[in-house]
Amino acid sequence: MAIKDLPREECYIPGSAACPGCPATMAMRTVFKAIGKNMVMIVPACCTAVIESLHPNTSFDIPTMNIAFEAAAAGASGVEAGLRKQGKTDTTVVAWAGDGGTYDIGIQALSGALERQTNFIYICYNNEIYSNTGIQRSGATPYAAWTTTTVGGKTEFRKEMGEIIMSHHIPYAAQTCVSYPEDLYNKVKKAKSIKGSKYIEIMAPCPPGWRFGMERTVEMGTMAVETGAWALYEYENEVVTFNGKSKLILEGKIKRKPIEDWIKYQGRFRHLFIPKKDVEKIKAIENHIDQKWERYRKCYL
Template sequence: MVTIKDLPKEEYLLKGHAACAGCGPSIALRLLFKALGNKVIMVVPACCTTVIQGPYPLTCFAVPLQNMLFEATGATASGIVAALRIKGLEDITVVGWAGDGGTVDIGIQALSGAAERGTNFIYICYDNEAYGNTGLQRSGATPYGAWTTTTPKGKKERKKDMPFIMAAHRIPYVATACPSYPIDLINKLRKAREIKGTKYIHILTPCPTGWRYDTSKTIEIGRLAVQTGVWALYEIENGRFKLNPPSDRLVDKTKRKPVKEYLSMQERFRHLTDADIEKIQKWVDEDWEFYRTLTTLERCI
């Protein structure tokens, strides 16, 4: 079993980068390099990470990285994988790293195509539940009720369930993670690297600028998202659904904290009424009943 002290000391995300203080995605990026080392080629579309990289001609990434258009992460990764195969460099992992807007809205066609072709790469969606670097507009991954600059009274629609959309492509590995549980995230990344085919990992990365909370609470909010059941840690391996710790202990409703604890810590949910919170709680409970059924099935999708 991996512990935090076993992780390498080398940093491939160099300090002095342009992320906001308390940035959740940069924690996830550091964990990505702790898990995979520097034998990776990254493909990054327009997203917060493009800003984190820094202004030309400097960058904070000590690994090869290709910037690409918003909608083309999957297609670019397919091209790089094909080039590596012809050059015989198959020990290099290609990682698509895109935000939630670049995955669930704009990039979904290229990603769906790459998954259908079975391109051998890891696609990671780091989800801060809005278009962060352009000034916080709503995305398909913004949850119900959340304030963004384009939903001033709170979003009226529910969040898209992207991991299950990807599982429906019958790819070998789909997982969800959160940087508040670093060992879980690192195990999933290392497992994904060993599997051949398209792997999809969806990481919930709290964002102090967009979610409106104190910068020191990033890890705490991620942990609360898992403990309240708003975000479940699971993996779908060859169609088989499995909850991972600590989510596997939360199937029973009494073990989960009320969602109000998670919502009240963020100012983006400040305007929610008790009826709204009850509605969200009901949806979360319904999701967990669904997960309970899925764990008993041989193939969940």
């Protein structure tokens, strides 16, 4: 599926309150195209609660309910049961949450919903911070990144949500990135066709949060994949398949780019370069990514 072949229909209405260059809106537009109008969306506290615009207006042409921060997956469980009871089984229920609402405060409800095999798609758009509240650290924030609550850079590595999800043995999970709309579209489309719990995580570089120019969102996403900081893969029937450039990196057909190529464009890592290059910390990030890929190769190659 090429971009030009994506459905023309738009459920994402112009005039939203998103920042310029917002990856969440780009991703959402593609998700809406992949699922179509027959869906209901549950949104916990996250940027999307602002993006959707002010009551009584909306930027979405699909039924949407806001819910408390930690409650997306539980709320979606209820919506799914309610629709099913009314025989509306062809409607796709989508929980759409940020990384804070997924990795941290919402992980319990998410784990519960996956364990119950709730028939829904949980989508996490991961911008690696609490961006809506003003760029605070989350469980998805990478090592050494500046946030307003890790002023000297984060001292811990991020958790691997994908592996946590896979340990629930749901029928489908995937990692994708906003910079690859075809990949995103295909994965959402596939998730829609599968019954049971589906999880899709979208790497979503945030211009104000990561401190880069709003014109570079797509580039930051591509570089996340090409440096191996992020991987594109699918988990289906217990089997993990890597996609796109991530597949080539996994198979050793291409070498992943040095992490510096990615982080040097992001103000959140500026302290690693100015006033003096912090070789040790950059090396630590590099080593961590190498370890991750070694694990990937051992498990999934």
